[in-house]
Amino acid sequence: MTSSRGERVRARRAVYRARRLWVFGSLAAVIVLAAGGVFTAMALAQSAGSGPTAQAEPAASEPATPIPEETPLTPAQTLLASTTDPQACAVQFTGDAIAQDPVLQTQGALYSGLPIPRAEGKVFAGWYASDADAAALTAAARVNGSDAVSCVDRQVTLHGAWTTPDVNAAEDAGIPILMYHQFTANPEGENNSLKLNYAYIGDFDAQMAYIASSGFYLPTWDELSAFIDGALFLPEHSVIVTDDDAHQTWLELAAPVVEKYKVMTTSFVITKWRTEGTPNPYVLQRSHTQDMHEAGENGKGRMVNWTADQIAADLEQSAQILGAREVVAYPFGHYNDTTKQGVAQAGFEMGRTIEQGYVRIGTDKLALPCIRINYGMTVDDLAGLIG
The missing domain is CATH 3.20.20.370 (Glycoside hydrolase/deacetylase)
Structure with missing residues (x-):
């Protein structure tokens, strides 16, 4: 009786130890698996960040400053750019029915070869220093080859005038x-x-x-x-x-x-x-x-x-x-x-x-x-x- 009872006690203690070992083992496995997952995730993240096909998200940047378009040169400026003469002056022509390209003249020299436009039914009445002088045909302000070239910032504009054949004849x-x-x-x-x-x-x-x-x-x-x-x-x-x-x-x-x-x-x-x-x-x-x-x-x-x-x-x-x-x-x-x-x-x-x-x-x-x-x-x- 006594022997049987001792055996049963020993048997229960053995089962208890076995269960405790199983619990401990299970917990350890869970811990190991969890740790492995973390390490695996970290490794995958590192691999993705350093791989040849990885693309980083674009960083936020300020809007680019637009480059202004270059203003094209005027015909007079283009003409001046073609010469190194510091005394060169671009003479421009304006007025009704006037379509003359600018020409280069020399500051201080007499005008040379000023154009004489022709138009059907009109008589050209000369070049003038201003539009008002051209309208009035102011003789004292009329400009031709007897006058010295005078320009500001290497440019000057001459204003053309017209009259009629009847006025010319009169x-x-x-x-x-x-x-x-x-x-x-x-x-x-x-x-x-x-x-x-x-x-x-x-x-x-x-x-x-x-x-x-x-x-x-x-x-x-x-x-x-x-x-x-x-x-x-x-x-x-x-x-x-x-x-x-x-x-x-x-x-x-x-x-x-x-x-x-x-x-x-x-x-x-x-x-x-x-x-x-x-x-x-x-x-x-x-x-x-x-x-x-x-x-x-x-x-x-x-x-x-x-x-x-x-x-x-x-x-x-x-x-x-x-x-x-x-x-x-x-x-x-x-x-x-x-x-x-x-x-x-x-x-x-x-x-x-x-x-x-x-x-x-x-x-x-x-x-x-x-x-x-x-x-x-x-x-x-x-x-x-x-x-």
Whole structure:
């Protein structure tokens, strides 16, 4: 009995120990499995973050600042960008029926080659400093090749004006081309056969002062050509000043006077005798031929003795030296139809004679008249001739 009872006690204790071991083992397994899951999750997370195909979520960023579009250059700015000349000035043109591209001019120099627009049924009335001046055709504010270029920030705008053929015809302008020759500082003149050719420099100074102060318009040769065509309006109060031969007295005495008064003039140069450049910006140099200021076989100038081809070849040589064509002054004033043919063949548009008269609409461009200035003519005499 006692033995059986002890065995039963021992048996119960063994079952109890076994159950306790099983509980402990189960808890341990659960702990191990849980820990393994955590480690596995961490490992997977690390693997996902470092793998080649992993993509991190984009970080929040500020909105990008837009890049402003570059403002395109104006035609005038484009023109200025094409030159390194610090004195370059872009001249722009505006006005009714005006479609002219800007051109480069040189600050301080005289305007060169300003366009002369043409339009059916209209007459161009010139370029002006402002729109108001253009509307009023203010002669004092009209701008052409006798004016120096003046610009602000390397740009200037000229305003075009128009008038009608009827207004142009009613103006009935007669343009005088003054013809001077030699000059003298002697009030009594020079005592030789060419005395009438010599203008006293005191009279010349007074005459240029009168032109400069009296509001005369000084047309360029291309303007005179367009005027003859009836395509350009010139005011009656206009005058062109010229000198024949480019004599030494012109260079020493007269040229400084026209520079002083800023009166644009034309010196007709015999290029066989002179090849130096202009004495100052207000003196344009044009042709008095290369070697035709000589008498031909009949005692008249070579210009009426040579063939058209010979005349053209001579004028071509002269034009190459001067860098200009436009107009030629006929030596001794001699010309004929062969002369005209040779002049046109050489690319010259106009020829100036020594015949007295005024240039009007329709004048023969190869037979331009002039107003001869002789020794002893005063400023009053000049005023009587040109207004």
